[in-house]
Amino acid sequence: MGLFSRRRDPESPAEPFQFTVDKVFVxxxxxxxxxxxxTSGTVRVGQAAKITLEDQSRSVTVSRIEAQGKKRSxxxxxxxxxxFLGGLTMADIPTIPGNDGSIKDGDALSGASVVSVF
Known part of the structure; x- marks a missing residue:
């Protein structure tokens, strides 16, 4: 390895996290x-997690993170x-009455927690 070669630091292991949802979009x-x-810990791309929807928990994977308009790890x-949660689909977001009856309620999951799974 040369004097100026770059060495990547090994990824630190994923740590437990909790994330509180404000809004949801498709x-x-x-x-x-x-x-x-x-709200606690550090969330990383690729981490397994679960989100609680009304009366059930759904397994998801953190597939992408964006903060301040930039993609982050x-x-x-x-x-x-x-x-961006893999395993959560548009069908999981409740609808509200609208002109065509299919407007997704962006506030429906407000307060829901996404937590890491180990």
Missing amino acids: VPVRGVVCTGTV SAAAGEQAGL
Whole structure:
């Protein structure tokens, strides 16, 4: 290895996290994104998690994280972020009455927790 070669630090292991949902959106082609705040720990892309929906828990995977308009590999406690969750679909978001009866309720999951699973 040369004097100026770059060595990547090994990824630190995933640690437990909790994320509180403010709003939920469906982004065409990318899927469902939950915006909110990391309330404890650090969330990383690829982490297994669960989200509690009304009366059941759903297994999900954090497939992408965005914070302050940029793609990130992690978000730590206190940060606001958007988590793209694999395993959560548009069908999981309740609808509200609208002109055509199919308007998704972005506030329906407000207060829901996404927590890490080990």
